[in-house]
Amino acid sequence: MNIGSTHALSGPFETEALSVVSVQFSPVSAQTTEDVETNVETICDFMNRAVGGFPGVDLIVTSEGALQGFGPDCKNVLLNYDGPEIRRLKDICKSLDVWGIFCPLFREYAGMKCANTCIMINNKGEIVHHYVKMNPWIPGETSCPGGECPTTLGPKGARIATIICADGDYPEMWRAAADGGANVIVRVSFDMSPWDKAWEITNKAMAYTTQCYVVTSNAVGLDEVYSYFGRSMILNPDGAIITEAPMGLPWMIKADLYPAIVDHTRTQYASNNFQWARRHRGASHPNLAGVGASVRAYGNESVR
Amino acid sequence: MKKYYMAAAHNVVRALDAGNIRFPIGKEELLAQVGNREVQIDFDRKISISEYCGNIKIDNFENKAQFFSALTAANTEEV
Secondary structure: OHHHHOOOOOOOOOOOOOOEEEEEEOOOOOOHHHHHHHHHHHHHHHHHHHHHOOOOOEEEEEEOOOOOOOOOOOHHHHHHHOHHHHHHHHEEEEHOOEEEEEOOEEEEEOOOOEEEEEEOOOOOOOOOEEEEEOOOOOOOOOOOOOOOOOOOOOOHEEEEEEHHHHHOHHHHHHHHHHHHOOOEEEEEEEOOOOHHHHHHHHHHHHHHHHHOOOEEEEOOEEEOOOOOEEEEEEEEOOOOEEEEEEEEOOOEEEEEEEEEHHHHHHHHOOOOHHHHOOOOEEOOOOOOOOOOOOHHHHHHHHHH | OOOOOHHHHHHHHHHHHHOOOOOOHHHHHHHHHHOOOOOEEEEEEEEEHHHHHHOOOOEEEEEHHHHHHHHHHHOOOOO
16 A cells, blocks of 8 residues: 555654454354254354454454355344344454454344445444445345445544445445545455456456445355355455455465554545546646536436 | 656645645645645746745635646646
């Protein structure tokens, strides 16, 4: 970091490192409550492993489907918001003093039946963030789409937005996260062959265009139908991969991020300040005099 | 081949840094802090920041991108 602008990133600013671990493993394609319990146990094992291997970690990210898989029976093992599986995740976050991101398929959340939901639990064991996948992978996924992409204050100056798997194929989802003030966008996935190259392309491209850190976690392994490739990765706001897990293996990756750098770029980038420039097109033209034209003037305000 | 003086923007950045300019900032405040500083904008021309910014048409700069866009616009002739 940092190659995003031609101009130097001037001026002092304070920042604190956000230490992130992303976990990838092969969850059981759950058919029973016992299968879900097995997956929760695996998640807890990885969290214990993460704090052991990376002392001081602030945030641990797990993949979509890590609790239930995404097999034909996953709708038979939907979770309750206040069920024992979620309580266990709350407890381990509190006991390890870490934040965690998990992706349960809830029986119901906020009136939505079968809600593929990304939750963030803080280090006190409280759920502080909810995001319901807005772009279920149709026609294969029958979850109810959510309606908003919130940003939530996380540890160490992070403002975290989450998107889920196929959401990442839609640039407007990433933009919504950045527009909401995110400096770290977390993409949790259960992504499979043949999209392992698209996975890298979209993660890189949207880290670059949103100028946010991107943290991803993707499952590995096989279920009844698909092969899940892994390749969880953490990326710089300039689109460069900081670290990447291998294809197909259970793994953990770790990086220290500096969210305040992203905030500083929003005011200090002169060139390539995309979040500002896209709403002030042509601002250097003498007639547009530092204001520029809005996207509305071009008839494509829908990108906002 | 004609040679161009290419350091003008760099010199402005140095002047802003020397004056501890932070964005967002109003034009009036910016000029109060660094308006008197001279910057070289061509091989044979130095002017004050105030003069360089004289034709800027907006009063507030949300960020550095807006400042430099406004500065460029103010010193560009219409085609």
